[in-house]
Amino acid sequence: QLQLQESGPGLVKPSETLSLTCTVSGGSISSSSYYWGWIRQPPGKGLEWIGSIYYSGSTYYNPSLKSRVTISVDTSKNQFSLKLSSVTAADTAVYYCARQVEQLGPQNFDYWGQGTLVTVSS
Amino acid sequence: QSVLTQPPSVSGAPGQRVTISCTGSSSNIGAGYDVHWYQQLPGTAPKLLIYGNSNRPSGVPDRFSGSKSGTSASLAITGLQAEDEADYYCQSYDSSLSGLYVFGTGTKVTVL
Numbered sequence: 001q002l003q004l005q006e007s008g009p010g011l012v013k014p015s016e017t018l019s020l021t022c023t024v025s026g027g028s029i030s031s032s033s034y035y036w037g038w039i040r041q042p043p044g045k046g047l048e049w050i051g052s053i054y055y056s057g058s059t060y061y062n063p064s065l066k067s068r069v070t071i072s073v074d075t076s077k078n079q080f081s082l083k084l085s086s087v088t089a090a091d092t093a094v095y096y097c098a099r100q101v102e103q104l105g106p107q108n109f110d111y112w113g114q115g116t117l118v119t120v121s122s
Numbered sequence: 123q124s125v126l127t128q129p130p131s132v133s134g135a136p137g138q139r140v141t142i143s144c145t146g147s148s149s150n151i152g153a154g155y156d157v158h159w160y161q162q163l164p165g166t167a168p169k170l171l172i173y174g175n176s177n178r179p180s181g182v183p184d185r186f187s188g189s190k191s192g193t194s195a196s197l198a199i200t201g202l203q204a205e206d207e208a209d210y211y212c213q214s215y216d217s218s219l220s221g222l223y224v225f226g227t228g229t230k231v232t233v234l
Contacts, residue, residue: 037223039168046124047160047168047211047225063219096167106223108158108213110179112167 002026004097004113012091012120018084022097022113029078030055035100036080037109038071040093048093052106053080060106087120094118125150125216126226133232134202142229144195144212150224152193155215159188159197162209171210172197199231207233 008020022036029036037052051061053071061069065084073080084091094117098109127145134140144157151157159172170179172188175195185206187198195214199206212226 039225046228047213049221049223049225052223060222062221062223064221100223101173105215107156107215108170108173109160109168110170110173112169115167 002099002111004099004111006095006097006113006116008116008118010117010119012087012118013122014088014120015086018082018087018091018095018118018120020082020095020097020116020118022080022082024078024080024099027099029073029080030075033102035060035102035106036073037098037100037106038082039096039098039109039112040091041096041115042090042093050082050084050095052100054102089120092118092120124227125218125220125224126212126214128210128212128226128229130227131230131232133234134199135234136202136204138202139198139200140202140231141199142197142210142212142231144197144214144226146193146195146214146216148193149218149220150193150214150216151190151195153217155217157188157190157195158213159186160211160213161206162211164208168211202231202233204233207231 035052038050070083094115099111160168162168175190
């Protein structure tokens with residue numbers, strides 16, 4: 001059974017960089033059938049796609065966040081990571097990592113991590 | 123400010139049928155891109171409910187069904203059960219600069 005687990009600091013100061021890692025178990029991140037994505041959800045609000053990465057390193061980013069986002073992959077560790085720079089209180093959210101099906105391009109998210117709350121505060 | 127609009131809430135009695143609409147535009151659903159649906163139970167991660175407009179992953183009850191027409195899509199829940207009380211989100215691809223992989227605004231389903 002595929003499992004994804006987010007890890008990283010739960011508290012980040014304003015203007016600093018948020019860094020999270022997603023560890024994949026029960027399957028290979030190097031599969032050609034999937035992308036790997038990050039989605040966030042501010043408290044009490046809806047879902048927002050942040051970006052996705054293929055095992056080769058090819059990335060797609062949300063245009064509204066692109067200038068601040070970097071997603072990378074480490075196939076040797078079966079992990080992928082998110083960095084979001086210059087954070088503000090508006091970046092406070094539960095951050096989810098998820099597997100995204102590849103079929104003529106990234107499609108739906110079929111497996112999700114449990115999510116991790118990141119609070120931006122001094 | 124999502125490009126996919128859903129009603130904030132729908133409700134129904136146990137056993138009833140409810141539908142949730144997902145309204146898009148010519149740059150997403152209307153352009154032929156697939157719609158997917160997720161169920162988010164309170165305090166948990168979203169779970170894939172419908173993919174490719176109308177397909178159910180293994181383990182999802184056939185009480186859940188999806189359809190798409192024009193610039194909109196719908197999720198129907200028949201035989202509503204107490205355990206269906208959750209938030210539901212549609213998701214698609216948008217070819218404008220609105221976000222690429224976009225989620226709907228979300229709908230809270232309440233079982234009366």
